[in-house]
Amino acid sequence: MTVSKQVGKVGSVEAEGMCPYRLVLEHLTSRWGVLVLIELLDRSHRFSELRRAVGQVGRPVSEKMLTQTLQNLERDGLVHRDAKPVIPPRVDYSLTELGREAAEQVRALARWTHTRMPDVEKARLAYDEARELRSRAS
Amino acid sequence: MTVSKQVGKVGSVEAEGMCPYRLVLEHLTSRWGVLVLIELLDRSHRFSELRRAVGQVGRPVSEKMLTQTLQNLERDGLVHRDAKPVIPPRVDYSLTELGREAAEQVRALARWTHTRMPDVEKARLAYDEARELRSRAS
DNA sequence: CGGCATCCGAACTGATACTG
DNA sequence: CAGTATCAGTTCGGATGCCG
Numbered sequence: 001m002t003v004s005k006q007v008g009k010v011g012s013v014e015a016e017g018m019c020p021y022r023l024v025l026e027h028l029t030s031r032w033g034v035l036v037l038i039e040l041l042d043r044s045h046r047f048s049e050l051r052r053a054v055g056q057v058g059r060p061v062s063e064k065m066l067t068q069t070l071q072n073l074e075r076d077g078l079v080h081r082d083a084k085p086v087i088p089p090r091v092d093y094s095l096t097e098l099g100r101e102a103a104e105q106v107r108a109l110a111r112w113t114h115t116r117m118p119d120v121e122k123a124r125l126a127y128d129e130a131r132e133l134r135s136r137a138s
Numbered sequence: 139m140t141v142s143k144q145v146g147k148v149g150s151v152e153a154e155g156m157c158p159y160r161l162v163l164e165h166l167t168s169r170w171g172v173l174v175l176i177e178l179l180d181r182s183h184r185f186s187e188l189r190r191a192v193g194q195v196g197r198p199v200s201e202k203m204l205t206q207t208l209q210n211l212e213r214d215g216l217v218h219r220d221a222k223p224v225i226p227p228r229v230d231y232s233l234t235e236l237g238r239e240a241a242e243q244v245r246a247l248a249r250w251t252h253t254r255m256p257d258v259e260k261a262r263l264a265y266d267e268a269r270e271l272r273s274r275a276s
Numbered sequence: 277c278g279g280c281a282t283c284c285g286a287a288c289t290g291a292t293a294c295t296g
Numbered sequence: 297c298a299g300t301a302t303c304a305g306t307t308c309g310g311a312t313g314c315c316g
Contacts, residue, residue, distance in 0.1 A: 029167035062290040077261020109243040123215020226277040
């Protein structure tokens with residue numbers, strides 16, 4: 001009997017007992033998924049281009065995590081992987097139509113965050129100050 | 139000399155060397171942050187209500203993680219914490235105006251994911267099938 | 277009830293080494 | 297270049313005990 005070796009499901013917990021759409025949402029909102037989608041919204045990227053571009057905004061991505069992220073997004077039909085059989089290898093990643101819709105939502109959220117940063121920083125100062133006062137009150 | 143005990147920054151990596159807005163975005167898109175914001179969009183919740191509600195969609199949240207998530211969101215000025223000095227204690231969490239804006243973006247993304255699930259599942263079948271074929275080709 | 281502090285196993289992440 | 301495999305460090309999450 002063939003063991004069937006368990007296809008799909010790259011990385012992350014992906015446990016059972018939760019709504020299926022939750023898994024896709026986790027891929028979209030994963031640490032690197034967010035940045036990858038936004039990058040690809042501009043244009044298609046090669047693997048190492050993506051790695052550099054993403055590293056500009058967040059911290060550097062390990063190639064393993066980038067691979068995992070891309071495979072998840074590809075499996076969900078959000079990212080298209082175009083591997084050209086040349087030497088040295090060249091692989092281009094781009095958004096599918098489905099992926100473009102998702103990426104636009106994600107970018108909207110990212111932009112909102114960016115424009116609202118001043119308010120967030122203000123809130124943080126107030127929060128930290130209040131905490132400071134409470135700890136002072138012995 | 140007082141050690142000042144390092145205020146702010148609850149849980150998560152929060153490392154240096156990345157754009158500041160990236161941190162807020164990570165709070166918004168964190169595993170539990172997403173679900174908490176969506177829940178609070180309906181109405182304010184008590185701590186244990188949130189815990190139950192979030193557990194419906196995703197897997198159960200540990201109280202530790204929920205606490206951490208809420209503290210991050212509160213510090214960013216997205217969630218308001220109202221602790222009533224009664225016995226037994228009662229704490230209500232609700233969205234601030236800032237948080238409501240964010241939560242609506244997040245919910246939009248979640249809804250999109252939900253409506254597009256059929257397409258995603260179709261893509262997954264195609265992906266897994268293609269992978270199956272490739273592995274068969276010895 | 278709504279936390280906070282600690283310990284500990286499990287899962288995730290990343291640097292390294294290796295393949296095509 | 298674009299990955300895969302592996303090993304070690306970090307974070308996550310549950311369990312437990314304590315406090316207001």
